[in-house]
Amino acid sequence: MLTLELLDTGMCVVPAPLVMRGSAWRQMDCHALVGLIRHPRHGLILFDTGYAPRILTATEPWPYRLYRYATPLHLRPELALVNQLAARGITPAEVGHVIISHLHADHLAGLADFPAATMVIAAQALQAGLTLNGVAALQRGYIPALLPRQRVGKALTVPLGHLRGPALPHLGPTHDLFGDGSIRLLALPGHAYGQMGALLQTTDGPVLLAADGAWTSRAIREGRPPARLINLIVDDPRALRATLNKLRAFAKARPDVRIVPCHCPEVFASLGG
Ligand SMILES: [Zn+2]
Ligand SMILES: [Zn+2]
DSSP: OBEEEEEEEEEEEEEHHHHSTTOOSOEEEEEEEEEEEEETTTEEEEEOOOOOTHHHHHTSSTTTTHHHHHSOEEOOGGGSHHHHHHHTTOOGGGEEEEEOSOOOHHHHTTGGGOTTSEEEEEHHHHHHHHHOOHHHHHHTTOOGGGSOGGGGGGOEEEOGGGOOEEEETTTEEEEESSSSSSEEEEEOOSSSTTOEEEEEEETTEEEEEEETSSSOHHHHHHTOOOOGGGGGTSSOHHHHHHHHHHHHHHHHHOTTSEEEETTOHHHHHHTTO
């Protein structure tokens, strides 16, 4: 049994109708939440690493500076994951594994702060991250400087297209990270190349960390995808919609599972921050 703590690493501000089709026009705070997981045998594990101050230096050069204009950032150094862990008396060396759901900058920026941890990532995501550069990278939400290249060779890669673990209703087969059923990784295609979610067996019940498989809990409840404009920057719009529908069907089939989209305002509000 795991324990899970969700931490806010900062936010960007985006128009609500972009996040969810049919929303009233207003600016929406889009927090980047990460999971701090404690495993009885494998110690500390992170699910994503959120924003970190280095995203500002990484987005200094063109064309990456456009990232800041597209998603205006509201960061505070104390919210950087490494600093939040330090406040809990946790050093970076104590983190054994970092699961990167996908390589978008708001999930990756903190990775370099945990140099000793094993990066767990989908093979497809890693391949895209190593191939894309310049405008092509930016169009996909990647900032290449945030991916520490020296970590790539030691990464634990997950073959998302060939998973053999027990299937979840509607969401398909899984990869049992530690072989004990505590963390099952699964594919959430469409939003970004090789996006993974994770089903955790926690002391508070099962939790599905859904990364950006959906941006909000409401989008899952109501089956509302992002605006069509977002199609320009996602990997596969059709797959994105299919994943949203599968999450919706999964939520109905498994009401015992808490589904956590990483940027959901309801989840953020539940943190009491
Ligand atoms: Zn994303
Ligand atoms: Zn994101």
